[in-house]
Amino acid sequence: MRNSVSDSGLRASSIHASAGGPIGIVAAMPGEITALLHAMRTDRAVESHLIGGREFYSGELFGRRCIAVLAGVGKVAAAITATTMIRTFDISALVFVGVAGGLAHGISVGDIVVAETLLQHDLDASPLFPRYEVPLLGVSRFPAHADLSNALALAAEQYLGFVGVGRVHRGLIVSGDQFVNDADDVRALRDALPDALAVEMEGASIAQACDAFNVPFAVVRTISDSADGEAGRDFPRFLEERASGYSLGVIERFLQGTPVTFGEAEADV
16 A cells, blocks of 8 residues: 655655656665675766765666665664655665575575565554554555566576575565564564564665655665674674675676666556
């Protein structure tokens, strides 16, 4: 279910994704996007726009017009960034890329999870509303755009085939304003949300912001740790040594693959 927007100050292109607009690429931490920004600067000249304390980079990346930005950590930072990008740059779609902790059994460090749905695991306004449900929206799970997710999953498969290790998974990613690094917390999340594949701190808020403006979105996460007691050591090591390369490898193949376009009809699905 999509939400109507009554703010007469919004441009039509902000309410519906612009068919010819650039693709927005967002990450939370520098280690997740450094290589992408370097590639963008290498391809062609890049314009920088400082808005709301965030630097948005506008340019060409692997033959496609893109807007790339570092959002910062957490749901509020991610939602502010997504809304600013949507309102300012007429993006045709938004892709959130980065790392996450693995929740489901059988998911290993170096695997990639492409979200089919996203949920805030720390949202609980009960008894007024059901647990996880966004108050007044009547929804707890936000579906990612199917075609965009399919294209990213294919790109992830191609990249993991290139590096020779890891698998691609698709399903539920959950978000919350906490860094999960405790085995008891992992068990609690598995019990409460048995179909959750990975946990992170931004994706579901990106999903809610994009839903509000009818902008197609997708979230792709590389597993950096198992969200357990070792996560405090595994996460920074993976972030420093491997995360940026994974983001670059997947996004490069995605942008160079079969073009995915998003007109207003698709955005209303």
